[in-house]
Amino acid sequence: MAEFVMPSLGADMAAGTLANWRVALGDTVSRGDIIAEVETEKGLIEVEVFETGVVEALLVAEGEKVPVGTVLAEIRAVSASVPASESAPGDIISSGASDVDLDGPMASPAVRRRAHELGVFLGGVEGTGDHGRITLDDVQHLAGAQAAPIASGDRVRISPYARRIATERGVDVLRIGGTGPGGAIQASDVLSAKVPEPRKSVSAAERMQSAIAAAMTRANDEIPHYYVEHSIDMGNALAWLRETNASLSVAERLVSGAVVLRAVARALRKHKKLNATWQGGEVVPSDGIHVGLAVSLRGGGLVAPALRSTDEGSLSDLMARMTDLVSRARAGALRSSEMTSATITLTSLGERGVESVTPIIFPPQVAIVGCGATLERPWVVDGQVVPRPIMRVTLGADHRVTNGHQGARFLSALDGLLQEPEKL
Amino acid sequence: MTTYRDAVRTALQTLLREDPRVFLMGEDVGRYGGPYAVSKGLLKEFGEERVRDTPLCESTFVGAGIGAALGGMRPIVEVMTVNFSLLALDQVVNNAAVMRHMSGGQFEVPIAVRMATGGGKQLAAQHSHSLENWYAHIPGIKVLAPATVQDAHDMLLAAVEDPDPVFIFEHQMLYGMEGPLDTEATPPSPWKAAIRRSGSDVSLIAYGGSVHKALTAAEKLEKERVSAEVVDLRSLRPLDRETIVASVSRTHRAVVIDEAWKTGSLASEISAILAEDAFYELDAPVVRVCTLEVPIPYAKHLEEAALPQVDRIVEAAKRSVGGG
Numbered sequence: 001m002a003e004f005v006m007p008s009l010g011a012d013m014a015a016g017t018l019a020n021w022r023v024a025l026g027d028t029v030s031r032g033d034i035i036a037e038v039e040t041e042k043g044l045i046e047v048e049v050f051e052t053g054v055v056e057a058l059l060v061a062e063g064e065k066v067p068v069g070t071v072l073a074e075i076r077a078v079s080a081s082v083p084a085s086e087s088a089p090g091d092i093i094s095s096g097a098s099d100v101d102l103d104g105p106m107a108s109p110a111v112r113r114r115a116h117e118l119g120v121f122l123g124g125v126e127g128t129g130d131h132g133r134i135t136l137d138d139v140q141h142l143a144g145a146q147a148a149p150i151a152s153g154d155r156v157r158i159s160p161y162a163r164r165i166a167t168e169r170g171v172d173v174l175r176i177g178g179t180g181p182g183g184a185i186q187a188s189d190v191l192s193a194k195v196p197e198p199r200k201s202v203s204a205a206e207r208m209q210s211a212i213a214a215a216m217t218r219a220n221d222e223i224p225h226y227y228v229e230h231s232i233d234m235g236n237a238l239a240w241l242r243e244t245n246a247s248l249s250v251a252e253r254l255v256s257g258a259v260v261l262r263a264v265a266r267a268l269r270k271h272k273k274l275n276a277t278w279q280g281g282e283v284v285p286s287d288g289i290h291v292g293l294a295v296s297l298r299g300g301g302l303v304a305p306a307l308r309s310t311d312e313g314s315l316s317d318l319m320a321r322m323t324d325l326v327s328r329a330r331a332g333a334l335r336s337s338e339m340t341s342a343t344i345t346l347t348s349l350g351e352r353g354v355e356s357v358t359p360i361i362f363p364p365q366v367a368i369v370g371c372g373a374t375l376e377r378p379w380v381v382d383g384q385v386v387p388r389p390i391m392r393v394t395l396g397a398d399h400r401v402t403n404g405h406q407g408a409r410f411l412s413a414l415d416g417l418l419q420e421p422e423k424l
Numbered sequence: 425m426t427t428y429r430d431a432v433r434t435a436l437q438t439l440l441r442e443d444p445r446v447f448l449m450g451e452d453v454g455r456y457g458g459p460y461a462v463s464k465g466l467l468k469e470f471g472e473e474r475v476r477d478t479p480l481c482e483s484t485f486v487g488a489g490i491g492a493a494l495g496g497m498r499p500i501v502e503v504m505t506v507n508f509s510l511l512a513l514d515q516v517v518n519n520a521a522v523m524r525h526m527s528g529g530q531f532e533v534p535i536a537v538r539m540a541t542g543g544g545k546q547l548a549a550q551h552s553h554s555l556e557n558w559y560a561h562i563p564g565i566k567v568l569a570p571a572t573v574q575d576a577h578d579m580l581l582a583a584v585e586d587p588d589p590v591f592i593f594e595h596q597m598l599y600g601m602e603g604p605l606d607t608e609a610t611p612p613s614p615w616k617a618a619i620r621r622s623g624s625d626v627s628l629i630a631y632g633g634s635v636h637k638a639l640t641a642a643e644k645l646e647k648e649r650v651s652a653e654v655v656d657l658r659s660l661r662p663l664d665r666e667t668i669v670a671s672v673s674r675t676h677r678a679v680v681i682d683e684a685w686k687t688g689s690l691a692s693e694i695s696a697i698l699a700e701d702a703f704y705e706l707d708a709p710v711v712r713v714c715t716l717e718v719p720i721p722y723a724k725h726l727e728e729a730a731l732p733q734v735d736r737i738v739e740a741a742k743r744s745v746g747g748g
């Protein structure tokens with residue numbers, strides 16, 4: 001039996017709220033399927049399962065906040081070698097031999113199957129059979145007992161039609177009186193009842209906004225930011241892009257954003273202290289360079305999914321991955337791993353005409369790079385004033401980890417890399 | 425204006441004139457002109473071959489009609505009342521209804537059987553009952569209950585045209601009723617129920633003679649600011665579930681009026697349909713107004729007390745609007 005646990009969606013995450021189950025008891029899941037949504041300070045994150053099997057138990061209810069590592073669900077592995085058609089009807093029985101949990105409840109295959117059908121969880125159940133064996137009667141009894149809380153509640157004397165329209169209108173039938181025989185609630189009673197203010201439903205965008213608010217407040221409260229800024233001459237980079245793109249199809253063409261992204265990643269190779277996280281009072285260097293790309297979403301909201309190993313592979317490959325990531329981010333189809341693995345963030349607001357950005361670090365990261373627009377400016381080159389395309393790049397960094405001197409050297413390195421775009 | 429009786433006769437004349445396969449037979453349909461004077465004058469017009477008086481033996485002449493239908497004729501058989509038709513029930517259930525099925529579709533039984541039904545004329549416990557539900561229970565036959573002059577005419581034409589056995593129940597209180605008859609108009613499908621009066625508070629669902637009591641009740645209810653819709657079932661088998669459910673989905677209350685005894689009645693069937701298909705539309709329990717579970721009495725006041733009456737329908741509708 002595999003356990004599906006509350007993942008650590010970021011090095012500093014201690015607990016998460018299970019926002020939604022995307023699967024139901026008995027559903028078959030495959031490795032890589034999104035089976036739950038978890039709400040963290042970073043936002044609502046889709047969580048994938050790493051096992052293929054059948055959802056045997058959902059142990060945490062929606063809305064419950066639990067520590068990282070808490071078992072959320074049990075996935076019973078289905079042997080990959082057994083064709084689905086053979087495994088389906090008798091899988092609970094046939095797979096028993098390999099999956100029997102010796103510490104688990106004692107129950108015959110028939111009992112387990114019945115329990116599965118009725119959605120009864122047998123863990124910890126003491127049966128009434130010999131040696132505590134769980135019997136079919138026990139399962140039936142448990143099914144009744146476990147279902148009871150849903151079925152119970154005060155019985156209301158109400159017509160079916162009145163009940164239906166009460167549900168549609170959000171009228172609580174326990175709170176209104178009936179004028180029918182024996183106090184029965186009729187449609188007229190529902191229609192004359194004061195309709196409560198529709199409960200404001202919290203949209204995913206609103207939840208995301210509140211998660212961003214929490215993260216940014218924490219960043220501003222805890223992180224001693226310092227900022228250094230550099231104006232980078234993008235002339236060489238843009239000339240190289242024009243030349244390169246001339247021989248590429250429209251779909252393959254590179255954008256300057258990809259060049260900057262790669263240059264940031266490469267610059268970090270030499271300035272590893274900026275590529276780290278701050279955890280529990282100390283800096284933890286990150287293993288790879290995974291630059292998070294700040295993507296604003298339509299209808300509000302902001303995500304910064306990571307492009308893994310941003311410093312590696314060809315530039316055209318990076319370009320393709322970047323396009324894919326941004327479109328998936330906007331479609332709300334990001335993976336939990338992408339949401340949590342960024343080691344530094346890059347935010348570009350140049351397209352909006354912004355000249356420079358003074359960004360706030362995404363905890364637990366320790367640095368963030370903000371790019372403004374690339375604008376034609378009068379620039380002094382070799383004693384002459386000439387128009388050059390200039391981009392202002394701002395590094396925001398955590399002073400507990402690095403200082404302005406180190407930050408400045410990083411920006412210089414970035415500048416240097418952008419002067420030789422062909423090497424990126 | 426035409427009477428219900430004349431409307432049936434007009435249809436009989438049309439059928440006898442236009443289709444040589446059609447003939448009428450039954451007790452006293454010829455020389456006597458029919459117990460309700462429906463076939464008056466037809467013997468003279470069409471002769472003994474086509475308007476045939478039969479012995480007092482329902483099993484025989486209904487059976488003969490079934491045989492004639494199997495042989496390619498289009499017999500119209502008149503049975504004096506539904507009470508007497510029980511003698512022919514074996515022919516109906518075991519032959520007419522099953523022949524298509526048992527012959528693997530080789531034979532059909534295009535017979536039309538007309539009979540009087542219902543009480544109200546002090547004809548006592550052997551001539552007054554409503555047993556339409558007995559017939560509506562049987563797969564393989566169709567059952568119609570014309571409540572208007574127009575339907576009395578149109579439904580007989582449709583019954584003779586239909587390839588299966590069709591039973592037509594004519595309420596004995598309706599024969600003298602007058603109403604408009606248009607023999608040129610294209611008739612509506614006989615298998616669909618009709619909204620005879622639109623309303624918004626309660627559906628009065630009835631058939632045959634009870635339709636008129638329901639309409640009178642609806643008028644009375646209107647004076648008491650209750651808007652009643654009247655549904656005329658028209659076809660008792662098949663039942664038009666759709667129209668019934670649609671009406672109750674508008675009014676959310678139902679009173680079913682049925683001159684049969686309540687137990688096991690068509691009113692019970694309608695109630696079950698509403699429970700099945702309109703449960704979440706019901707704002708009050710379904711109320712059934714049926715004949716009291718006694719043999720229909722001879723004494724006038726007792727007969728009136730036993731049969732569904734307008735006042736009982738009004739009272740039931742008000743109870744329903746009040747939540748049951």
